[in-house]
Amino acid sequence: MLGQDWAQLGYYILLLVVIGGAMLFELAGRGGRALRQIVLWVVIFTGAIFAANLWLDWSEPQQQVLEGGRVEIPISRDGHFHLTATLNGQQVRMVVDTGASTVALSREDAARIGIDTGQIAFVGTAMTANGRVRTAPVRINEFAIGDIVDRDVPAMVIEGGMPGSLLGMSYLRRFARVGFEGDLLVLER
Known part of the structure; x- marks a missing residue:
């Protein structure tokens, strides 16, 4: 794998950990309301970054x-x-x-x-x-x-x-x- 491939794999693993952790946290019902909202916003921003990254990767193919x-x-x-x-x-x-x-x-x-x-x-x-x-x-x-x-x-x-x-x-x-x-x-x- 090239260095860029490893970096992208690391990015996706980190994204999975953040989203998975947020979901587990929310489903467990632990934590205060403010903390749950912070985690929700982190998930929303992470999802937006992920979507933008996919869009940029697909929109401009390279030679x-x-x-x-x-x-x-x-x-x-x-x-x-x-x-x-x-x-x-x-x-x-x-x-x-x-x-x-x-x-x-x-x-x-x-x-x-x-x-x-x-x-x-x-x-x-x-x-x-x-x-x-x-x-x-x-x-x-x-x-x-x-x-x-x-x-x-x-x-x-x-x-x-x-x-x-x-x-x-x-x-x-x-x-x-x-x-x-x-x-x-x-x-x-």
Whole structure:
């Protein structure tokens, strides 16, 4: 089991202990009224957290990296394909955008992966859905999607307030196949 699986198992066991203990406490008829109400509210909040956790787990499926350099990305609730890549050791969630010509990083993501956004030169321009923006060319030392690792990947940092980063065609062209299988975007090396 992975560490995340153990943590989730521990969470569910703790949830079972809290709810089970509250039920036993209530059924036994012991304790004062105030204490029973406190336990009831703990159970209600725990149930709400549990429900929210299940909803979040089910609402946003994650990509799978399979053997042979195949990446399957399910469509998200917003109708886009989101991919989590590891850039310079940091996880970055990106929208796969075949309309973007290159990898476009938000300033926040660029700073998080170690690019000094105060020292880069915004010498280019790009046309986005929000209009023309200034861009700065950069290089990503290591770009990984699961076991697929590329080095020295060209990208640009967008000066404006872009809400996230985009995985554009300059990187997608590194795959032999980019296609759709139902609600999956499939990338194959």
